[in-house]
Amino acid sequence: MIPKPSLRKKIEELSGQKISACFQCEKCTNGCPVTFAMDVVPHRLMRMLQLGLLDEALRSDTIWVCASCETCTTRCPNDIDIAHVMDTLRQLSQREGIKTAQKSAPIFHSAFLSSLRRHGRVHEPEMAVVYTLRSGGLNGLRKQAGTGIAMFRRGKIKLLPPRVSAGRQVKNIFKKVKK
Template sequence: MMRCIQLGLKDEALGSDTIWVCASCETCTARCPNGIDIAHVMDTLRQISQREGIPPSQRSVPIFHKAFLDSIRKHGRVYEAEMATNFFFKNESWGSLSKLATMGLQMFKKGKVKLMPSRVRGAGQVKDIFRRSGLKG
């Protein structure tokens, strides 16, 4: 990805699935011998790709990205049940509905998924960060 940017291969960089697969864990940033904030570069490429309407080859990837960010924007952290539901309906993966429902019920029974989102201290600050950054989900 860094080489694409260095060579000015904008369309190749923005159309790459790599920017969507990146989990922004910042491991690459911590290990980069040149001190490049690679995770920030990947986040920026995702935002530019969305703004310019350049879709990745996997249709579901930006849908998941948006559902994830929307959940954080709304609740101050990820509320998994709502995020998964939003992703499912926007991705229109009707064939996996029963599988998803079964898995969700099992996770709920084990206490892994809550019916209601947890209250988060500073949720308003998270919303403010999204507002100030202009970050779109």
């Protein structure tokens, strides 16, 4: 674990957030509804980034457990968008192919964004099939098929994605983000 402060600047540039402004008040951590499931609580993750411990931050479960509810962002006295920093770390982790203990979380993240990109909103049945195939293969799909069929019969899920009036706008957002 060798600190590299230059990596903090990299994350500040990628996220557009001034991580160095965090003075460890812990308001983000105290307000977070999912800290019970995190291996590194939000203010500690921010400190890791300040010290340039990027590899450790990218390998943490925290970036995948974060619900992006923005409670941390709202509570931060220095206006750091911590939820956006978490999202930046998730994207960087996927881009660099970093393996985490939360093996299914990056798969879910990818399936979710893929469905959103294709349809302008999440189409749950498609996302569930993609996620299940990627995380559990055909055996996983076989195990979940009964639940899916029962939900379809009860009218809980639709086979076709709903029409979205802003679908083109969503696709344009993804194009801009990709640049």
